[in-house]
Amino acid sequence: MALVGNIRDFGLSDFLYLVDRGYKTGCLHLSRGDEQAILFFEKGKLIYAARREGEQLGEMLIRQGKLTPEQLEQARQVQNGNTNGMTLTQIILSENMMSQEDLQQTLQTHTEESVYGLFGWPDGEFRFEQGQKPDLNEPVMPIPLPVENLIMEGVRRIDEWGRIKDRIPSTDMIVRFLDQPGAKAKGVKLSPEEWRVFARINGKDTLADIAQKTNLSEFDVCRIVYGFVTAGLVDVVKKPRPAPLTSSSRGAQPMEMPRIKKSLVSRIINRIRGM
């Protein structure tokens, strides 16, 4: 079954997070007016994205001067005579028409440019077809692309509070690292400004505190932290309410729920089981 919705309500960065953490394979179809885009994922990583549907790998590489029309024709003949379902990407590499590094760089740039522009869409219908794979002629990258950097780059382009407020409703919230941010953070490339904020995260300072200490605007700090949150590096939580000062309480604690006897819960369980 397809996942459908609108990126006005469930943003592209949220969707990339879901794809990444859910190790999803499939195709995300996006449309906004006359504009359309497709993003193919394999096990949570991006393998191909395009804004102009229909442009195939060969034409794109000729347009960029990476292949000659003769080389493309030769590659297609190999593909037609091949019964193993090799993609054009695989044939170009096996026939040594381009190095893997050059092909990866070319396709990655094309893919990233296709995705970055999508973060500017304020709305747009999406449909994720699980399990859908790209056509053999589509320019699939030899090395799939982790989405964390795409999320960060997309977030850098946010210029309004609306989306940020969904996750960070107030600058009085505290930023803290998730359990193992180190491993996840290795793959993310941060700008110097983002490092300034990253280095200030200590689980105690609020966003307002961080803005003050880094001399960045509260908007910039919130936008940067929103990126960290969306990429799954950090979490933001409300500042604990100050607890009343008594001899037995020092520091804020969550309100305790009333203690319940197991015997009482057991009686309710038995009653509901019997309904």
Place this chain on the structure above:
Amino acid sequence: MQTVKMVISGAVNAGKTEFIRSISEIEVVSTERRASDDTKLIKKETTVAMDFGRIAVADDLVLHLFGTPGQKRFDFMWEILSEGMLGLVVLVDSTRPETFRETNRIIEFFTSYRDTAYVIAANKQDRPNAWSPDELRLALRQPPHVKVLPCVASERESVKNILLELLYVIMQRSED
């Protein structure tokens, strides 16, 4: 007579009234009026106050089920309803991602200052294009220990399962 309370919350049209109706032993007390704002785009009648259902556990023990108002302007009721509750069911309409942000707001409200026992019921799993519980967990950014369960609020067995799963969570926290 001892009474205990569970709260059923969720965004507008998540299925709260139907959930309580499926399990309550009494006719659900519901203050339904014609909606006067944008909620009427979603359904003609919407809950403007609350729903109330009841399950008699024994002669000396009754379980009350309270459905929270769906609209934001009735947030103040959440605080009142949450006092002394045994646990919380958060219903999500699995077919409407536009309600996920509101669902997160509700979870945040009920859990930020209390150690609330809660489960998330991924309602309308019988509909086409319903997001699966695993997908909802990621969409709502819920940690692995929080139960996100498939649900069809119109089916009594499904509702029973949700309440039992919540009770198992409560049982783990309860004292001998």
